[in-house]
Amino acid sequence: MRNPLARFRDPDPDCACHPTFECDRLLLDATDCPGAGDLAAEPACRGTAISALADREAEAVVTRTDHLERAYEGESAALLVAAGRFAERAAFYDRHLADRAEGDPLGAARAAVGRAGPVGELAAETGLAECAHRVEGYADALRPFVGPPIAKARVAAEPPPDATLAETRNLATDATVRVYEDESALRTYHLEPVEHAFGESALAALARAYELLAEGNVAAGESAPGRAVRQVADSDAPVEALAAALHKHTRGYGVLADFFADPEVSDVFATAPVGENPIRVTVDGERMRTNVRLTDSGAEALASRFRRSSGRAFSRASPTLDAIAAMEEGTVRVAGVTDPVSDGPGFAFRAHDATPWTLPALVANRTLPPTPARYSRSPSSAPGPDSSPDLAVRERPPCWARSAGNSRPPREP
Numbered sequence: 001m002r003n004p005l006a007r008f009r010d011p012d013p014d015c016a017c018h019p020t021f022e023c024d025r026l027l028l029d030a031t032d033c034p035g036a037g038d039l040a041a042e043p044a045c046r047g048t049a050i051s052a053l054a055d056r057e058a059e060a061v062v063t064r065t066d067h068l069e070r071a072y073e074g075e076s077a078a079l080l081v082a083a084g085r086f087a088e089r090a091a092f093y094d095r096h097l098a099d100r101a102e103g104d105p106l107g108a109a110r111a112a113v114g115r116a117g118p119v120g121e122l123a124a125e126t127g128l129a130e131c132a133h134r135v136e137g138y139a140d141a142l143r144p145f146v147g148p149p150i151a152k153a154r155v156a157a158e159p160p161p162d163a164t165l166a167e168t169r170n171l172a173t174d175a176t177v178r179v180y181e182d183e184s185a186l187r188t189y190h191l192e193p194v195e196h197a198f199g200e201s202a203l204a205a206l207a208r209a210y211e212l213l214a215e216g217n218v219a220a221g222e223s224a225p226g227r228a229v230r231q232v233a234d235s236d237a238p239v240e241a242l243a244a245a246l247h248k249h250t251r252g253y254g255v256l257a258d259f260f261a262d263p264e265v266s267d268v269f270a271t272a273p274v275g276e277n278p279i280r281v282t283v284d285g286e287r288m289r290t291n292v293r294l295t296d297s298g299a300e301a302l303a304s305r306f307r308r309s310s311g312r313a314f315s316r317a318s319p320t321l322d323a324i325a326a327m328e329e330g331t332v333r334v335a336g337v338t339d340p341v342s343d344g345p346g347f348a349f350r351a352h353d354a355t356p357w358t359l360p361a362l363v364a365n366r367t368l369p370p371t372p373a374r375y376s377r378s379p380s381s382a383p384g385p386d387s388s389p390d391l392a393v394r395e396r397p398p399c400w401a402r403s404a405g406n407s408r409p410p411r412e413p
Contacts, residue, residue: 015044017063019052026058030065037063039072039080040142046080047103053084054102063144067203070144071154073276078131079105079141085126086112093118106132106141145293148195148203150210150246152298153255153279155196156291160188171261172329173248174241179288189281189288193258195245201234202242208232209246225250253302253327255279255292260329260351272337272346274299299345306334316340325349 016033019026028049030037035045039061049061061072061080072080083105090112091098097119101108109132112123123129135141140161145154159165163180166187170176174194181187195206209228212218218228225246226239233239248257259268259281267282274294281288294302303321307314310323314336321336331352338345362368 015042015048017045017048019048021052021056021058024059026052026056026061028052028061028063030063033065036065036068037070039063039070040138040144043103046105046138046142049080050083050087050102050105053081054088055084057081057084064149067148067200067207068146069149069154070146072142072144075131075134076142076144078127079135082127082131083108086122086128089126090119090122093122101128106135106138109133146196148206148249150206150249151193151195151254152249152301153292153294155191155193155255157192157196159190160185160291163188169262171258173244173258173261175258175261177262179283186280186287186289189283189290191255191258191290191292193245193255194241198238198242198245202237205229205233205237206242206246209242210250213246213250222247222251253325254298255294256325256332256349257327257329260327260332260349266351266353268347268349270294270299270347270349272299272342272344274344274346296344299347302347303336303338303345306336314338 015035017028017030017035017037019028021027026049028037028045030045033045035042037045039046039049045063049063053061058077058081059073060077063070063072083101086105086108087098087101090101097108097111100111105128109123109128112119113129113132114120131141139158143156143158145156147154159178159180160182163182165178166181167179168176176192176197178190178192179187180190195203198206206229209225209232212228212231213224218224218231226243229237229239229243229246233242248254256268259265259279262283264284265281266285269280271277271280273296275296277293279290279292279294281290303314306321306323306325309325310321312318312321312323314321316339319338319341321334321338323334323336325332325334329351333350333352335348335350336345359368363370
């Protein structure tokens with residue numbers, strides 16, 4: 001059904017977003033918009049999205065400029081969809097309140113809940129009242145996953161609500177990690193890649209440099225990202241940081257390089273469907289959730305890369321993968337699954353430990369009992385009178401010898 005408010009409204013001069021639908025997503029092209037498609041900060045952009053959702057619902061709302069993408073999903077998308085439903089239906093009873101719901105859905109919800117009659121009932125029926133009740137403001141209600149278009153992952157910029165900062169550290173890739181504690185959930189490994197700290201001009205330079213690489217306008221080679229950045233960057237731009245970010249996303253493994261730059265991270269898990277499940281990590285033996293999600297296109301790009309490097313099909317006919325990824329941070333073992341055994345590509349990454357396991361280490365951490373460890377050694381390395389005592393342990397008598405009345409091993413059947 002068409003939005004009945006549309007015929008009364010002139011184009012908003014504060015928003016130049018162009019809305020289109022792609023499957024179950026609303027896409028806002030904010031390239032020429034002064035508000036840059038920031039739905040939390042810009043009421044005009046918010047109004048454009050909600051007006052479009054009054055005509056057709058979506059599971060996610062994505063805004064794009066030439067150098068930044070914001071994806072509003074989950075509860076954020078639910079609020080926008082509920083506001084669209086309310087605006088479309090409430091216009092029959094109160095056109096002013098319906099109009100307000102497009103630019104200020106939280107304010108409209110609070111005004112409607114306090115009223116008796118159809119408008120108050122519509123706030124409950126459309127879900128707008130419930131969505132508004134759970135949040136305090138737009139910064140809390142509309143929390144996007146963001147990232148430059150060249151990145152194959154999206155990062156939630158804001159920390160989890162009601163969480164306490166426990167630790168902060170910087171990585172070799174210049175990314176920042178903050179660990180947040182939450183009594184009701186796993187701790188959060190909150191990653192901020194260096195490119196997420198870039199300003200508008202630096203992000204624009206990163207996008208232009210990527211275009212140069214994609215169009216083949218820079219001589220190929222390992223130094224190509226740096227040459228591309230120097231062709232487009234201003235004198236005051238962070239050239240080295242831009243070149244490192246471009247190299248990471250074009251020659252490297254993107255956000256995985258940030259995770260494995262942390263020496264305490266041993267495992268990274270991207271569970272299918274990757275666009276709906278945040279990446280999880282194992283940090284010094286502790287499982288944590290993160291604020292990062294791979295995009296669907298990012299998962300497909302990784303699958304294609306591992307398919308080439310491993311020489312294996314990794315398709316519906318052969319839906320499992322075992323490969324090795326050589327990163328600057330070290331060697332990483334990759335296990336993957338895809339359709340039909342999973343809902344699209346999913347991956348488990350494990351960093352190669354530079355310190356090999358030895359029999360003494362396995363005994364020390366109680367992975368292997370002393371007796372099997374002793375007999376696992378070659379005869380030439382069997383412990384002698386002068387050998388190290390780490391494996392020269394006294395054998396425990398077998399169970400048949402400890403049983404009362406038994407002086408011989410049981411007969412073979």
